[in-house]
Amino acid sequence: MTARARVLTEAGTPTVEAPLELVEPSGDLVRVRLTASGVCHSDLRVAAGEWAAPLPMVLGHEGAGVVEAVGPDVRTLRPGDHVALSWYAQCGRCRQCRQGRAWLCTGTQSTSHLLPDGRTSLRDAQGAPVHAFLGLGTFAEATVVPAAAAVAIPADVPARIAALIGCAVTTGVGAVLNTAAVRAGDSAVVVGCGGVGQSILLGLALVGAGPIIAIDLSDDRLAHARTLGATHLLRGDDPDLVDHVAAITGGGADHAFEAIGRAETITLLPSLVGRGGQAVLVGMPADGVRASIDPFDLADAGKRVLGCNYGSSVADVDFPRIAQLYRSGRLPLDALVGVVRPLDELDDAFSDLAGVVGLRTILDLTA
Template identity: 35%
Template sequence: MTRITAAVCATHGAPLQIEQLDLRAPLAGEIEVTLEAVAICHSDIHYADGAWGGDLPAVYGHEAAGRVSALGDTVTGLAVGDRVVVTLIRSCGTCPNCSGGKPTLCDTPRANASPLSRQDGTSVVQAMNCGAFASHVVVDQSQVVPLPDDIPPEAVALLACGVITGIGAVVNAARLRPGQDVVVIGAGGVGLNAIQGARIAGARRIVAVDVTQEKLDIARDFGATDGVLATCPAPWKAVQQILGRGADAVIVTVGAIPAYNDAPRYLGWGGKVVMVGMPHSGAMAEFEPVVLAYMAQGMVGSKMGDVVIRRDIPWMADLYRQGRLKLDELVSGRWRLDQINDAIADTKAGGAKRNVILF
């Protein structure tokens, strides 16, 4: 057992508690990672607030970077000391989805119990297969990708979720082609990366739609060619005036029902809405199916950008090293683990792109 420090959610909606937990040694196919950084994602906050239910006590956190500190039996391709990005994408490699190139949809049940426990023996949920609001994690080897030492740990951590989700939604789910037009609804952490993905993919115009002018200004720094306030009357009409037609792809990166209700209105003929942002369970949206049918439009969900992490994360890391992908600029603040509740409050306030806990 390794004694670790973690931020534990004991009650939904309450501040996280800093506790000393026990972390068992890695089993076959698992590795232990001593963390250097973990970013705070809105998904962690929604889970901690009880938006999607879940058992407690639990440790959240799933955008992490660190160094391999122990190996279980049968682990290959990794060594103690390797710098790795730790993701929540755990794949068996053999189920129909994994075999079909969709590891984000792996449907093989988790085989091992949570490696976390309190000192009295009470099991603690390792949320999202990571539990990375902690000094150490034990995860399946399929969840990590080794990356070069010259990339800062904050940048490595961001490649675990927000970056791959945003870029992947454009490149993998929307399959954007050069010269097409994109609307990105929401200019937060994931939205900014969708904008970067559209720029990298060669979009003609990239229109950011958000409720604040401040976020629209930031979106331009990441590649948006235009910005439209979501609070203006019929913002989709303003977007169509900018583009001269409807969009080829609309990427919804916020979990807001009004955004989903309006998303198809931005589309042109044959366009596609890519659904990324996750509303609370039970929330319902409405759309007019006859329009989608007549205009040959579509709506598709995108989980974690439909990425294959061993293919896509090294590609994105190389774009960063070339200066073509902004990661350092996404970091709004650096915090200690004992400041995590302040970092979460700052994230909830809406101004942060990504707050990062450093160990």
């Protein structure tokens, strides 16, 4: 089967449209007709050459669709099921998976952008392999993924919302619920209010955190953060940021989340939390970026720095929970949706993301 896709052939250059051949859904593979994909800053990291990746590649890892065909070993899904895709298909066998920490799986091939058997899921018209980003490659009409990467979602959840559950929402809400285990009444700071930071804000509002301080360089993003539950807004270039946060929270926040992936803001993060507080690193920097810490402050004030991959989430546990919170009105995820574009406007979506224009772009893959 062939599908139309946007292919990155060289970092820093526009993507090109190409018809690609998909592997047969044999074994435990599933073919998904994609309906929507969000455009995440992690896609832009690869497109801009900030993360090394094997090219050519179809980017996109925040996607949703409908199962079209399943391999003979698939027990969990059948054609017609609506799914959100996970960019970290757990192997189910490694020590991390057996301990219930699928987000740290060491047996996955997703991070090599391959199927579990080591093949690429895509080939070009000449038969040459094309990688699918994180094993998904959602900037396309269809994809073939292991069953572990496709999680059934109720059909009444709109495709654009199911897509966002695939990355930004699970990462951001999971950072609050799972990684940091924020409790009602805890104070929190969110540094960077893009798609991931906005999801952190919704998670904080969900658990009843407060005060909730949003920090960004964009006044539009700050105004939007207020509608998501932020009680205080600060500009990232404010030279007195640390003092303001300390004044609002009474000595520093209980939790601070970095959702940008910049050395400066990562370095700043521990100074925004108070004694016994925790700094949660959600943003993922470009290859080679290093940030410094103040070890005396961390030790003296009993502060903790936590890494957060995929919101410390298990896709088949957390996707349905988040979908249910959306359906019940407790997670207003529609507030994250920005412009909806057809697939051939992917590069415009990248420009908007780089320039902090609008909210999260959704590609309508049925258009």
